[in-house]
Amino acid sequence: MQDTTHLSGVLAPVLTPFSDDGRPDSDRLIEHCEWLLDEGCNGLVPFGTTSEAASLGLDERMELLEDLIDSGVDPARLMPGTGTPSLADTVTLTEHAVDLGCGGVLVLPPYFYKDATTEGLFRYYAELIEGVGDHRLRLYLYHIPQMTGVPITADLIGQLASEFPDEIAGMKDSSGNMAITLLLVEAFPDLAFFPASEALLMEGLKHGVAGCISATANVQPGAIRALFDGVESGDAQWLHDRVSAVRSAILKSPTIPGLKALVAHYRNDPQWLVVRPPLLAMDATEQAHLVGELQRDLDFTLSIVASV
Amino acid sequence: MQDTTHLSGVLAPVLTPFSDDGRPDSDRLIEHCEWLLDEGCNGLVPFGTTSEAASLGLDERMELLEDLIDSGVDPARLMPGTGTPSLADTVTLTEHAVDLGCGGVLVLPPYFYKDATTEGLFRYYAELIEGVGDHRLRLYLYHIPQMTGVPITADLIGQLASEFPDEIAGMKDSSGNMAITLLLVEAFPDLAFFPASEALLMEGLKHGVAGCISATANVQPGAIRALFDGVESGDAQWLHDRVSAVRSAILKSPTIPGLKALVAHYRNDPQWLVVRPPLLAMDATEQAHLVGELQRDLDFTLSIVASV
Numbered sequence: 001m002q003d004t005t006h007l008s009g010v011l012a013p014v015l016t017p018f019s020d021d022g023r024p025d026s027d028r029l030i031e032h033c034e035w036l037l038d039e040g041c042n043g044l045v046p047f048g049t050t051s052e053a054a055s056l057g058l059d060e061r062m063e064l065l066e067d068l069i070d071s072g073v074d075p076a077r078l079m080p081g082t083g084t085p086s087l088a089d090t091v092t093l094t095e096h097a098v099d100l101g102c103g104g105v106l107v108l109p110p111y112f113y114k115d116a117t118t119e120g121l122f123r124y125y126a127e128l129i130e131g132v133g134d135h136r137l138r139l140y141l142y143h144i145p146q147m148t149g150v151p152i153t154a155d156l157i158g159q160l161a162s163e164f165p166d167e168i169a170g171m172k173d174s175s176g177n178m179a180i181t182l183l184l185v186e187a188f189p190d191l192a193f194f195p196a197s198e199a200l201l202m203e204g205l206k207h208g209v210a211g212c213i214s215a216t217a218n219v220q221p222g223a224i225r226a227l228f229d230g231v232e233s234g235d236a237q238w239l240h241d242r243v244s245a246v247r248s249a250i251l252k253s254p255t256i257p258g259l260k261a262l263v264a265h266y267r268n269d270p271q272w273l274v275v276r277p278p279l280l281a282m283d284a285t286e287q288a289h290l291v292g293e294l295q296r297d298l299d300f301t302l303s304i305v306a307s308v
Numbered sequence: 309m310q311d312t313t314h315l316s317g318v319l320a321p322v323l324t325p326f327s328d329d330g331r332p333d334s335d336r337l338i339e340h341c342e343w344l345l346d347e348g349c350n351g352l353v354p355f356g357t358t359s360e361a362a363s364l365g366l367d368e369r370m371e372l373l374e375d376l377i378d379s380g381v382d383p384a385r386l387m388p389g390t391g392t393p394s395l396a397d398t399v400t401l402t403e404h405a406v407d408l409g410c411g412g413v414l415v416l417p418p419y420f421y422k423d424a425t426t427e428g429l430f431r432y433y434a435e436l437i438e439g440v441g442d443h444r445l446r447l448y449l450y451h452i453p454q455m456t457g458v459p460i461t462a463d464l465i466g467q468l469a470s471e472f473p474d475e476i477a478g479m480k481d482s483s484g485n486m487a488i489t490l491l492l493v494e495a496f497p498d499l500a501f502f503p504a505s506e507a508l509l510m511e512g513l514k515h516g517v518a519g520c521i522s523a524t525a526n527v528q529p530g531a532i533r534a535l536f537d538g539v540e541s542g543d544a545q546w547l548h549d550r551v552s553a554v555r556s557a558i559l560k561s562p563t564i565p566g567l568k569a570l571v572a573h574y575r576n577d578p579q580w581l582v583v584r585p586p587l588l589a590m591d592a593t594e595q596a597h598l599v600g601e602l603q604r605d606l607d608f609t610l611s612i613v614a615s616v
Contacts, residue, residue, distance in 0.1 A: 022435075054420030057396025058366060085393070087584055088365025110586050111420070112362030112455055115562075120586030127330075127585055147420055149457060150586075254423075276395055277435055278418050278428030278458075 006169070007079055007103050007138075008192060008210040010201075010224045012036045012217035013048030015259055016056065016064070018274040024060050026067035028272070032218075032263070033073055040225030041217060044073070045106055047081035049147060049174070050215040050256060055276040058089055062096050075101035079213075083108030083142060087124060091131040094139075104138040104169055106213075111148035121150070122159050129167050137167045140192070144174035151175075154184060161188060172196060172213050182207045198224045199244040205231045215255055216247045219262050223301045246301050249294050253286070254279070261287040262294065266302075314477070315387055315411050315446075316500060316518040318532045320344045320525035321356030323567055324364065324372070326582040332368050334375035336580070340526075340571070341381055348533030349525060352381070353414055355389035357455060357482070358523040358564055363584040366397055370404050383409035387521075391416030391450060395432060399439040402447075412446040412477055414521075419456035429458070430467050437475050445475045448500070452482035459483075462492060469496060480504060480521050490515045506532045507552040513539045523563055524555045527570050531609045554609050557602050561594070562587070569595040570602065574610075 014036065017028035033044055046068060047053035047061055056064075061080075069075050082093035082105045090107065097105050110116065110124055129137065141160070143152040152171060161168045170192030173181045178200050185193050185208045192210035195201070201212045201224065217224050220243055227239040250258055257275055261282040264272035273281045282290065322344065325336035341352055354376060355361035355369055364372075369388075377383050390401035390413045398415065405413050418424065418432055437445065449468070451460040460479060469476045478500030481489045486508050493501050493516045500518035503509070509520045509532065525532050528551055535547040558566055565583055569590040572580035581589045590598065 049420075054393040055395055055418065057394050057400065060396055085362040086365050087363055088368055092365065110363065112357075113586055114455060116586035117588065120588050123585035123588070147422060277431035278421055278424035280425065280428050280431070 006192060006210075007043045007077070009042030010040065010198075010211055010217055010221060010228050011043040011045050011079060011194065011213040012041045012221055013045040013050040013081075013213055013215055015218050015256070015263060015272075016046075016051045016053075017260075017272055018276065020271060024056065024064050025271070026064060028269075029064060030068060030071040030073070033068060034071075036218070036221050037073070037077070039221040041221045042211065042225070042228075043077040043079055043103065045079045045081060045213055048106065048213065049144060050218065050259065051081065052256060052276055052279065053081045055279075058084075058092065061093060065097065065100060065102075069100055076103040078102045079104040079106050079140060081106045081108070081142070085110050085112040087127060087131070090128055094128060094132050094137070095134070098132060098134045098137050101136075104140050106140045106142050106172055108142045108144070109148055109150040109152060111150050114149045116150055118153060118155050118159070121152075121156050125160055126163065129164050135166065138169040139164075139167050140169055140194075141171040142174070143171055144196075146174075154187060157184065157188060157191070161191060165190070170194065170210060176200075178203065181209065185209060197247065198227065199240070199247055201227055202231055202236055202240040214247070215259060216243075216250055218259050219250070219266075219298065220246055220301045242297075242301055246294065246297050249297065250290075252293075253282070253290055257282045258290055261290055262298065265291045314500060314518075315351045315385070317350030318348065318506075318519055318525055318529060318536050319351040319353050319387060319502065319521040320349050320529055321353040321358040321389075321521055321523055323526050323564070323571060323580075324354075324359045324361075325568075325580055326584065328579060332364065332372050333579070334372060336577075337372060338376060338379040338381075341376060342379075344526070344529050345381070345385070347529040349529045350519065350533070350536075351385040351387055351411065353387045353389060353521055356414065356521065357389075357452060358526065358567065359389065360564060360584055360587065361389045363587075366392075366400065369401060373405065373408060373410075377408055384411040386410045387412040387414050387448060389414045389416070389450070393418050393420040395435060395439070398436055402436060402440050402445070403442070406440060406442045406445050409444075412448050414448045414450050414480055416450045416452070417456055417458040417460060419458050422457045424458055426461060426463050426467070429460075429464050430471075433468055434471065437472050443474065446477040447472075447475050448477055448502075449479040450482070451479055452504075454482075462495060465492065465496060465499070469499060473498070478502065478518060484508075486511065489517065493517060505555065506535065507548070507555055509535055510539055510544055510548040522555070523567060524551075524558055526567050527558070527574075527606065528554055528609045550605075550609055554602065554605050557605065558598075561590070561598055565590045566598055569598055570606065573599045
């Protein structure tokens, strides 16, 4: 049964398709989200890094989220990214998501100022929480220092969780540093931690992570869900090895154009290749190479039926 | 006579005051801008780094710009910052500024993706220029790699200037690397280059920079203008030494809170101390220390009447 009060399990940071007029494409997005949920994703993260969220306009983000929920996706299963460099815009997006009933929001630190202090970041999140002023807010901190240059430290988590125990729900940790993630899990047992990779899921689950939010869940959601559900079964290591191998192979190419090229291939829909600048779409040769490298593994991984 | 077709000379990246309700304060902004122009600034850059532009919402930026122009400031003397990580939002802000008749716009590269390629950045700016689609657009590239992690390279400038010779007007170079700036001035004689410091103005003007866009112009605009106008006079070295010393002293503190503390002191208006998180305002002790360190020098520098 889906737990509608806390997000956990396998979450996909959903790729954002674009129409041939360059606008985000709601229909293709909804179709992809429905497939991800059918395959076994416990939840979805629209407007994560993999979603090219930084390249979307404020209005585009709000319209896409409304379209997605209007299509019938349960908002309790959504954790949209609502972080921008600006407190004002982040309040706008976060209020909007909470009003729509989203189960959580994923919030980047303000990432223009590289020398932000712990106190400055605390005040940023505190003013966000107070600005939204809604007891339904469940805020997941987004630690991705390789993109933001602004880390979410244990000190900051501690201060925020202590001041806002109802609103601070957890963290997505995209650092890839599992040793640190596990120290945080131990230090903050009431919070939900999500590493950003299915390759860290098996070890993480043994130590109390809530699940994972992984880019490559866009193409192998069912197999990752099978690993999540079967982590104590005899198949766990085998599943871990398979999904990790597929992930590693995909990450040899630029992640977002590569994932879109795979979706374009499997849906036989070249419109899925489109990315927004500064990203560059894969050309046909690069796409064919990636598909060639991955097809056998990915066909097999896709055929793993999630035990849900 | 003010050249209304090209921006040059001393430009101030205008500090953004906030009201006691936390909103940007148009009245204080207008008062400060009028003072800066009266003191001799050739132009103003609302929504630069010093303006806490990254912390302002899209609507706030557009409303402030409208208020400023409605107050009577000549839009031809304005080069608002319109860059955000998102192409969609950047088109919105840029169209708005061009529609209002602004003499230029200052555009950051999209700064979420740290591994952007030259081709990706070219496509970003190209789609911006084509999206705005207005022959009045004069775009200044904003090179500030210490904040963005995304440099504007000579290759990128060359490709853009070649493809969009009418729209690409110049660059603000906040790298502080004068040797590189001067190579760019030589390589692109049709573009206007602005280092981000009055301490680089004297040497720069000898080699063809267009002026400077300096944070500390918020507190010593007249003296910098006197240096700009008198760079070939016998007073140039003396003026250079004075404005450079004041600048260095200010930059020992966090720049934006420090500049606001100085304005708060000189206007006897503590509301000017307020910054948005993640920045932190100076407290009374820090303000008193900064003012104590600077008052004699700054009083003297402020007393230098611009020869305009």
